[in-house]
Amino acid sequence: MPYQCFQEARKVLAADREEKLVQIAEQRRRIAKWQAAPAQTQREEGSKKGRLVAMQKHLEDLKILADINDPVIRKRFEDGMGRLPPSFDLDPFYLQRLTFVRSGDMDRPIYRYLADRKWRSYDRKLLMQRIEQHHLVPDILPHLNPTASVSIGFGRRNVQPGQFVGSVISKLPLHLNIQVFDKGLRLVTIAVVDPDVPDVANDSFTSRCHYLAVNIPLSPTNRSVPLRSLNEEKHIVQSWLPPFAQKGAPYHRLAVIVLQQNGESAMDVKDLRKWQTKREGWRLKQLLTHHKELLPVGAGLFRTRWDEGTDGVMERAGLAGVNMEFLRKKGEKNVYKKKDGARYR
Template structure:
């Protein structure tokens, strides 16, 4: 046993004994998030009358959600599926696949599960409260600095352009620089606030505020951005679909309440219903976008090449930072839907098909003519995203992708969608080399004489090995 273990063993035993004592007592005597001595005003007086029975709680209503008292009466599996208190890895993965991920970190959920609901800003830690006081003073100083910069902008806006050195152009550049600096100050004001960080981790942040958009973008620029850019490179989306592309918005894909990882191979029966997108943008304001879903691996046996097909096209769809949900099945069929949803399918023997989901931002204040889009792309075949982008002056901002192969349900999916060709099977044609057989050289050529017949079993007459080379 190491010296660290010998030192830590008495401490661990004492903590374990304290925990057993606390569990044996009434739950009212526990203090949340703290092991310090209770304050005098927190002491709860109890009576010694053991004959009086406590009143029985009223039976819970079937329509009301279970409260904190009767959560312990639920089965263990249902308790572990609670978003607020679950700590099981399998439950976290299942909730994430359902589109309702667990709230906050696992450490926070474990603390809520084992303690009372004490307000976060009233945690009884002296160091914590001193840190909050210091952060509050720092925030007040940044607010005063922000007010000075806002007043500076107002003075510059009220100043005529003739009195500004450099004229109108210099004035506009100065105003743009000050406005950008003010947005940065708004983020710095709240970046260290623990309540802001906690609200963001719990999923309750207001995305109309710069601080929450900044935190969301910083979180997305971590592993999710790296994964989606890796899929763009690995699956050759650039340059097969677009000559260059760098996503600036987070696009998540859901089929039947199941979150799809980028590049995942899906069963064709899952794709019969249109998916739901979660498009999170990080700049303020509402904008109109177009959504295009295309298959870039349609086999053409006659020309021995691959073509493209449009599986879905919609335009004039509004999104905003606080309105990320975009269900493709609920767009307006008259003013937004150009090409209806076509399930993903792949014929037997063909390689996997890449179905790319692109979100393209339209120019501010401009709407696209849906009748013209239907006229151009209703045939679906030969769809080019680059041509669509250039023709209507769109900007690709978000991307996601999934793949499909031939499976046991593809024939039924194609039949229900009215797509012919389920009985076609692609086979690879073997191409033989035009080069003649190579002559033996070196050690083998020298020992092919009858003189070395005893060695042929090591070089020529090996069972299962064809010595003829091409």
């Protein structure tokens, strides 16, 4: 009896999918009709664009609804996508889906939808908690609403948001895995900022740019960004500077910010190098002021502190302040804290 019920349920799912496919074909026909219709005035042109955007969104929703209840897609997503289930039942319902199973990846709206939902269920909440806990907003950015998943790694070591990373490990450029959940190719800018640089002269803190690269292509299927492999002439404005903290100083926050550029137009790397010359005192807010088209879409965070390998890393990188040590200033003696005992004798 359970087997018959399962088969009947699959028939219902197959019929529902066929209905959605008919709706998808009809929606595509409507979109093509609206695209071919001429607009007489500028107002009609704006109304046409708004209508096409809404129709395109409805089309994407129909694509998701057509596959959301497919047990094969659910199984493949839980298995990590791109692999066939171990026991593949070759009945007619699955035979017609065989080609889709073998080529299914993040190009399909259903997998992007499921991945986005899974990321928002836990990983994004953890990231937002770390961003609020370590005050990345407003210390680095005035606001941040992550829509892309950013994973940080050094070599084979994955770094959780806010985790401490040793100086010997972080001396080499990190490896990013940036997963976007909307279709299409886009260019992004990646900045690594340290907002906890001691400013001894002003008895305060300033920020430092540890890395800045622009015009990095990104798509749902092209998500791996090894910083050490980027072309210097096309992308890199500021090369990788190993994170470090002097002895006695508090830990430093290293924020990895991903900013989406406007459309597919590339930024002028040579022009950026002219005014992005200094690292000390560099602020990401100034970059956003000069380039208002940049939109923060993702962030990562790790921390560093002084350890036994810091001095060696600083010497090999040619950094100043290797032998510098910060000591806590002793407070002034309060003469009224302890009263003279002779007066009570």
